[in-house]
Amino acid sequence: MLDxxxxxxxxxxxxxxxxxIFAGLFRRRVGEVKAVDGVxxxxxxxxxxxLVGESGCGKSTCGRAVLxxxxxxxxxxxxxxxxxxxxxxxxxxxxxPQMQMVxxxxxxxxxxxxxxxxxxxxxxxxHTTLSKAEKQERVYELMDAVGLNRDFANRYPHEFSGGQxxxxxxxRALALNPKFIVCDEPIAALDVSIQAQVVNLLEELxxxxxxxxxxxxxxxxxxxxxxxxxxxxxxxxxxxxxxxDALYSKPLHPYTEALLSAVPEPDPNVETRxxxxxxxxxxxxxxxxxxxxxxxxxxxxxxDICHQSDPDMQEVEPGHFVACHLYPPTTKPTTxxxxxxxxxxxxxxxx
Amino acid sequence: MFTYTVRRLxxxxxxxxxxxxxxxxxxxxxxxxxxxxxxLTIPPEVKEKIRQSLGLGEPxxxxxxxxxxxxxxxxxxxxxxxxxxxxxxxxxxxxxxWQTRSPVADIVAQRLxxxxxxxxxxxxxxxxxxxxxxxxxxxxxxxxxxxxxxxxSMLGFSVPTFFTGVLLIVIFAVNLGWFPSIYDTTHxxxxxxxxxxxxxxxxxxxxxxxxxxxxxxxxxxxxSMLDNLGQDYVRTARAKxxxxxxxxxxxxxxxxxxxxxxxxxxxxxxxFGGAIITEQVFKVNGLGQLLITAIYANDIPxxxxxxxxxxxxxxxxxxxxxxxxxxxxxxxxxx
Numbered sequence: 001m002l003d004x005x006x007x008x009x010x011x012x013x014x015x016x017x018x019x020x021i022f023a024g025l026f027r028r029r030v031g032e033v034k035a036v037d038g039v040x041x042x043x044x045x046x047x048x049x050x051l052v053g054e055s056g057c058g059k060s061t062c063g064r065a066v067l068x069x070x071x072x073x074x075x076x077x078x079x080x081x082x083x084x085x086x087x088x089x090x091x092x093x094x095x096x097p098q099m100q101m102v103x104x105x106x107x108x109x110x111x112x113x114x115x116x117x118x119x120x121x122x123x124x125x126x127h128t129t130l131s132k133a134e135k136q137e138r139v140y141e142l143m144d145a146v147g148l149n150r151d152f153a154n155r156y157p158h159e160f161s162g163g164q165x166x167x168x169x170x171x172r173a174l175a176l177n178p179k180f181i182v183c184d185e186p187i188a189a190l191d192v193s194i195q196a197q198v199v200n201l202l203e204e205l206x207x208x209x210x211x212x213x214x215x216x217x218x219x220x221x222x223x224x225x226x227x228x229x230x231x232x233x234x235x236x237x238x239x240x241x242x243x244x245d246a247l248y249s250k251p252l253h254p255y256t257e258a259l260l261s262a263v264p265e266p267d268p269n270v271e272t273r274x275x276x277x278x279x280x281x282x283x284x285x286x287x288x289x290x291x292x293x294x295x296x297x298x299x300x301x302x303x304d305i306c307h308q309s310d311p312d313m314q315e316v317e318p319g320h321f322v323a324c325h326l327y328p329p330t331t332k333p334t335t336x337x338x339x340x341x342x343x344x345x346x347x348x349x350x351x
Numbered sequence: 352m353f354t355y356t357v358r359r360l361x362x363x364x365x366x367x368x369x370x371x372x373x374x375x376x377x378x379x380x381x382x383x384x385x386x387x388x389x390x391l392t393i394p395p396e397v398k399e400k401i402r403q404s405l406g407l408g409e410p411x412x413x414x415x416x417x418x419x420x421x422x423x424x425x426x427x428x429x430x431x432x433x434x435x436x437x438x439x440x441x442x443x444x445x446x447x448x449w450q451t452r453s454p455v456a457d458i459v460a461q462r463l464x465x466x467x468x469x470x471x472x473x474x475x476x477x478x479x480x481x482x483x484x485x486x487x488x489x490x491x492x493x494x495x496x497x498x499x500x501x502x503x504s505m506l507g508f509s510v511p512t513f514f515t516g517v518l519l520i521v522i523f524a525v526n527l528g529w530f531p532s533i534y535d536t537t538h539x540x541x542x543x544x545x546x547x548x549x550x551x552x553x554x555x556x557x558x559x560x561x562x563x564x565x566x567x568x569x570x571x572x573x574x575s576m577l578d579n580l581g582q583d584y585v586r587t588a589r590a591k592x593x594x595x596x597x598x599x600x601x602x603x604x605x606x607x608x609x610x611x612x613x614x615x616x617x618x619x620x621x622x623f624g625g626a627i628i629t630e631q632v633f634k635v636n637g638l639g640q641l642l643i644t645a646i647y648a649n650d651i652p653x654x655x656x657x658x659x660x661x662x663x664x665x666x667x668x669x670x671x672x673x674x675x676x677x678x679x680x681x682x683x684x685x686x
Contacts, residue, residue: 027493064586067590069586069589069590089595092592093592093594094592095592096590096591096592097592100590100591101587101590103583103586103587104583105583108582108583108584109583109584109586109587110584110587111584111587111588111602111606112584112606112680112681112682113605113606113679113680113681122588122591122593123591123592123593126591126592126593126594126597127592156681156682158681158682169587172587172591176592
């Protein structure tokens with residue numbers, strides 16, 4: 001994975017996205033939903049970082065915040081060396097071409113009153129000075145690239161199947177030759193047979209255009225297929241971040257263990273022997289996260305310290321990061337090319 | 352789309368016939384006597400003769416079909432004759448008003464311009480005010496602009512026009528003396544000063560009605576915009592790097608206009624119906640005022656004809672709204 005000269009394309013440090021809650025007669029601000037609460041990771045050029053976690057853990061919010069589709073609460077995001085964490089809307093617009101997003105719901109994310117050709121070419125109108133014929137040619141090129149028939153260019157989104165719509169969404173994202181694409185559960189709304197097609201298409205396009213993906217999903221087996229490294233999120237924080245094989249063969253965080261134990265095995269013999277770790281209780285509300293470790297309310301291996309202090313992210317093995325008190329900080333926190341745990345610590349103490 | 356339109360138009364014929372029958376029966380069942388207003392010195396025999404001469408002695412189905420023939424055959428032929436100088440309608444009985452003894456159609460033609468000017472203008476003004484308010488209110492939801500807009504909409508919606516009308520008259524006509532309190536229908540616009548006077552006398556009735564219309568439409572616009580602003584395709588448009596203007600005006604507004612245009616189209620027949628109360632308050636002798644006086648005087652042919660014209664317009668604009676929907680929303684196909 002980490003070749004000779006790994007170039008970090010995306011660098012996220014201590015990203016926080018809190019949504020205010022207004023309540024009461026005068027709609028006062030009574031608290032905030034900590035959807036993403038101090039997330040840090042790097043994405044190396046050309047790789048796919050899988051972001052997994054259960055519903056409501058902040059995966060999608062994290063993906064949108066990284067592209068600055070939200071005004072983030074705090075933290076820094078740099079894409080290709082450019083800091084966008086605090087950039088305003090006008091400053092962001094010229095940077096949009098290099099970062100794009102494929103959305104979860106392929107029906108809702110396409111304007112129902114625009115034809116496919118208009119949907120794909122609209123970014124070209126905005127960011128390029130191509131002539132009409134060139135744009136047309138580019139639209140056809142993109143449709144070819146994602147495997148859509150050119151004859152469909154003048155149809156409306158509702159006339160397509162789910163898989164085809166997702167291809168339109170991908171073609172649209174590719175229109176401006178982006179470097180970095182956030183795939184926000186791009187396959188969750190599709191049939192299993194179509195899922196494979198779309199994932200293979202994404203992989204093909206990655207090879208062809210040297211794309212970098214942040215692949216958000218709750219489908220662990222699909223992430224295992226596509227991702228090079230995987231980050232596991234729980235309640236707005238990254239619990240574990242590791243190369244794919246290390247994570248799937250030897251999960252360190254109790255939450256990751258529980259998550260992986262829930263993946264069904266296709267082999268019935270293995271399946272009967274599979275031991276599921278069943279977590280008790282519900283995910284706490286992100287508006288009132290528990291004290292100490294976020295996972296302490298449900299962790300099967302919970303210790304006293306877990307209720308008191310929040311564990312820091314530390315590199316337990318090369319490239320394998322985990323935030324858990326089970327792994328006492330023996331080594332110094334490294335800042336190699338992954339996570340700056342010091343930054344993490346200072347913010348948490350400040351809270 | 353064409354076959355759909357033709358099918359709907361064909362379907363409108365039985366619908367309208369049934370509506371006309373219902374109106375006729377309702378008016379016939381309603382108590383009231385066209386001779387009731389006549390002086391008591393007229394002996395009952397004479398009154399009975401008057402009733403006979405008005406055709407009230409005939410059985411109800413004869414009267415209904417007679418009216419139908421007058422309205423659907425005689426009146427259109429008269430219009431045709433007037434336009435092209437032919438003589439098809441000679442000798443045909445027209446629908447005659449019992450009050451004035453002149454053809455109903457002629458009176459309607461006299462009254463229509465006032466209504467179209469005042470009520471139609473108020474609708475246009477209302478829409479022009481409502482759309483920007485709705486758009487900005489939705490875009491800046493819960494801002495002070497939105498709160499004030501909501502408050503004014505509530506006010507316009509809930510305060511009846513006979514109150515706002517009189518209030519405006521008291522403030523602007525009586526106390527301040529800016530505008531005349533009565534609309535002068537005989538006023539002829541032939542010079543700049545005359546035009547200014549026309550504008551001044553129109554302002555108050557137009558504003559009273561525009562407030563009411565704007566309140567309604569701005570709420571629809573706001574709701575529809577809010578519906579679309581939260582949609583994923585808006586986020587897509589932002590992710591594409593579109594300017595905020597393009598996102599709001601091209602993506603969100605165009606999609607939000609679909610239901611709003613339907614509401615606007617469905618409101619158009621009300622213009623022709625006139626605003627009965629507002630026309631009364633400002634003494635605009637338009638269609639609404641014509642209808643109310645005809646009802647007071649038991650002028651059944653007039654009431655019947657006016658109500659039926661409104662019914663035709665409502666059916667027609669329903670169809671127009673449906674067709675507009677089909678044109679604007681590519682997901683809807685009628686074939």
